[in-house]
Amino acid sequence: MTTALAVLAGGLLGPALLTAVAVVVPAVIGRIFGRLLRTALLLTLPIAVSVLVVNLFFFPAGRDVLFQLGPVTATAEGLEFALETLARIGAISGAITLFYLTTPPSELVLDLERRGVSPRIAFVALASVQTVPALVERAATITAAQRARGLDTEGSLWRRLRGVLPLAGPVLLGSITEVEARTLALEARGFTRPGRRTLLWWPPDSARQRLARWVLVLAVPLLLVARALGWLGWLN
Amino acid sequence: MTDLALEGVSYRYRQGATLALDGIDLHIRAGERVAVVGQNGSGKTTLVRHLNGLLRPTLGRVLHDGRDVARRTVAQLARTVGLAFQDPDRQIFAGSVRREVEFGPRNLGISGGELHRVVDEALAEVGFAGEASTNPYDLGASRRKLLALASVQSMGTPVLILDEPTTGQDMRGVEIVKLLIDRAHAAGRTVIAISHDMEFVAASFDRVVVLRLGRVILDGSPASAFDEGSWEALRSTYLEPPLPAIIGSRLGLGATPTDDELLAAL
Ligand SMILES: Nc1ncnc2c1ncn2[C@@H]1O[C@H](COP(=O)(O)OP(=O)(O)OP(=O)(O)O)[C@@H](O)[C@H]1O
Numbered sequence A: 001m002t003t004a005l006a007v008l009a010g011g012l013l014g015p016a017l018l019t020a021v022a023v024v025v026p027a028v029i030g031r032i033f034g035r036l037l038r039t040a041l042l043l044t045l046p047i048a049v050s051v052l053v054v055n056l057f058f059f060p061a062g063r064d065v066l067f068q069l070g071p072v073t074a075t076a077e078g079l080e081f082a083l084e085t086l087a088r089i090g091a092i093s094g095a096i097t098l099f100y101l102t103t104p105p106s107e108l109v110l111d112l113e114r115r116g117v118s119p120r121i122a123f124v125a126l127a128s129v130q131t132v133p134a135l136v137e138r139a140a141t142i143t144a145a146q147r148a149r150g151l152d153t154e155g156s157l158w159r160r161l162r163g164v165l166p167l168a169g170p171v172l173l174g175s176i177t178e179v180e181a182r183t184l185a186l187e188a189r190g191f192t193r194p195g196r197r198t199l200l201w202w203p204p205d206s207a208r209q210r211l212a213r214w215v216l217v218l219a220v221p222l223l224l225v226a227r228a229l230g231w232l233g234w235l236n
Numbered sequence B: 001m002t003d004l005a006l007e008g009v010s011y012r013y014r015q016g017a018t019l020a021l022d023g024i025d026l027h028i029r030a031g032e033r034v035a036v037v038g039q040n041g042s043g044k045t046t047l048v049r050h051l052n053g054l055l056r057p058t059l060g061r062v063l064h065d066g067r068d069v070a071r072r073t074v075a076q077l078a079r080t081v082g083l084a085f086q087d088p089d090r091q092i093f094a095g096s097v098r099r100e101v102e103f104g105p106r107n108l109g110i111s112g113g114e115l116h117r118v119v120d121e122a123l124a125e126v127g128f129a130g131e132a133s134t135n136p137y138d139l140g141a142s143r144r145k146l147l148a149l150a151s152v153q154s155m156g157t158p159v160l161i162l163d164e165p166t167t168g169q170d171m172r173g174v175e176i177v178k179l180l181i182d183r184a185h186a187a188g189r190t191v192i193a194i195s196h197d198m199e200f201v202a203a204s205f206d207r208v209v210v211l212r213l214g215r216v217i218l219d220g221s222p223a224s225a226f227d228e229g230s231w232e233a234l235r236s237t238y239l240e241p242p243l244p245a246i247i248g249s250r251l252g253l254g255a256t257p258t259d260d261e262l263l264a265a266l
């Protein structure tokens, strides 16, 4: 939601305000601001830097010269556009990171099921999130086993790649063969039985959470209309 | 030939609340056959992974022939120490049995006719002579385990470490593992194995190291480790002495940890 709003609000102030209200405040309350900042920065740093450099120096409509650096010129318009884009990127990555850090996949899946999503689709969503760490762990142990048999992975980057690349196939294949075992296990426990499931535990959903969600949902069409009518000039 | 030593080694996993190893002092001379035993989670795997550098001590030192190995890579240490993993599925990756077994010796620089010879030898040892071109995924779990053993055995390293080699093996499989250990021993290699099978430990090893909560609580010959005086310590880490040891003790025959020793005493 915050993401859509950030794009719609436009300007620099809009996304910045949104990030503050919908990302920073909850993160600070939830005491995860440090982790949030670190993860979001790691995710977006490469993009952010390139956006800044490209726009600062190569903005096509740039007239107002800020400074000269060798053959390239930094323009004020470029800087402004870069900052606006960065504000949006910040809001988007902040929102996604906040969601990722606060929502255990298993709760997300239960909630999806409660909202009538088919258990199959919910399971696929859960499995795809959960296989990533499993895959990483698997790759690490397989590599360890090959190092124990003399595979050199500690030298130059090239050497490491040459050693590890042949292992990528088996790592993936191994996970695929595991799928069969998993399917059988699910089948054996009645996963494909028709009918609704009774959940023994519901993820909590407080009135405040529901209110916050509705406010955000309603804000989208409001902002759309406001933007179309040109009421948001003050944000720029 | 290589002497191995751990000096005051403690190890804590990154997410671990307690020490997986807690001040281990252990000296293993070249040519010894050492069994490492202890309940699940007592630190056996963690301990042997220090011997080839896969894990580095949080505290303390690991020495090969008296020299600290801290600066040597796992690939370098693999020339000295071959380690077969507990779970073969985490080790096997090649498309055929031969390619799997070739991988280790090839990394050590063995090639051509010599490579062919060591691979054939290792395959014959685990009863895979006619299966060089089989895909490892077509073998059952217990045979994959034997394949994993062969693929480390073929490296011919002075030290051979086997993490639970007999788990899941039927009598024939256990026999194969025992023979493999005997050969390596006859060739003067050090053999270290982790096991939960006390009969196998008593039959194939000169020395038993018992771990509990990351510490060595017993260390001695099978006769002394399975002697009645040690039973309490063994049971404190959920191990049961082998049956012949119990029978021998009941009958007042002294230390008889294996069937053969019991029969001889009778
Ligand atoms: N990767 C890891 N991260 C965190 N803790 C770990 C990890 N691996 C093992 N441990 C913990 O370290 C301790 C020792 O584990 P280790 O695998 O060495 O035991 P083990 O004696 O080999 O057990 P088993 O008989 O089950 O193979 C255990 O408490 C275990 O939970």
Ligand SMILES: [Mg+2]
Pocket (backbone or CB within 6 Å): B044, B045, B046, B086, B163
């Ligand atoms: Mg283990």
